Amino acid sequence: MQTRRKFLKAGCIHCAAMLGAGMLLESCSSGIHLYKAPSASPRLMVPLQEFMPDKNMIIVRTKDLENDILLVKKGEHYNALYLQCTHEGVGLSAMATKIVCTAHGSVFDLDGNVVKEPALKPLRKFETTLIENNVLINLT
Ligand code: FES
Structure with a gap:
């Protein structure tokens, strides 16, 4: 069973990864x-x-x-x-x-x-x- 702390930590890592991917896509859209x-x-x-x-x-x-x-x-x-x-x-x-x-x-x-x-x-x-x-x- 997952503790509340582990659940929040996993959620934060997932959000940070999504944010990073979004920033990467934005910078690749043109780069100009x-x-x-x-x-x-x-x-x-x-x-x-x-x-x-x-x-x-x-x-x-x-x-x-x-x-x-x-x-x-x-x-x-x-x-x-x-x-x-x-x-x-x-x-x-x-x-x-x-x-x-x-x-x-x-x-x-x-x-x-x-x-x-x-x-x-x-x-x-x-x-x-x-x-x-x-x-x-x-x-x-
Ligand atoms: S509007 Fe048709 S190729 Fe650009």
């Missing part, structure tokens, strides 16, 4: 830093310090757009890709090496090009400019 940009249409300013060390991309969220922007550092240039599928307009999920649409399976590379159909058109790209320690994303 999210920057919430202040509303500043038609231009968003993203401080370079938002890029984590050894990471070449961040997700930029603003109330000015329905979907997020994936900002990818490529050498001295920055790609600002609108995370909306060009097939039927569904929001996209960014991963370390690609961008995927869970609706019908389209895949895009980190330049916004179609890697796998049914999408046929590349992702919308916003013009970027590097000014001092900020990337300016032109939303027009």
Whole structure:
């Protein structure tokens, strides 16, 4: 027969394991830093310090757009890709090496090009400019 103390101890260990598993799943969902940009249409300013060390991309969220922007550092240039599928307009999920649409399976590379159909058109790209320690994303 289990004592009350043993029952509570077993319950606490189980809860801690569940909490740990939940945190692990959350960190695996994207692993890409999210920057919430202040509303500043038609231009968003993203401080370079938002890029984590050894990471070449961040997700930029603003109330000015329905979907997020994936900002990818490529050498001295920055790609600002609108995370909306060009097939039927569904929001996209960014991963370390690609961008995927869970609706019908389209895949895009980190330049916004179609890697796998049914999408046929590349992702919308916003013009970027590097000014001092900020990337300016032109939303027009
Ligand atoms: S909406 Fe993305 S593949 Fe169809």
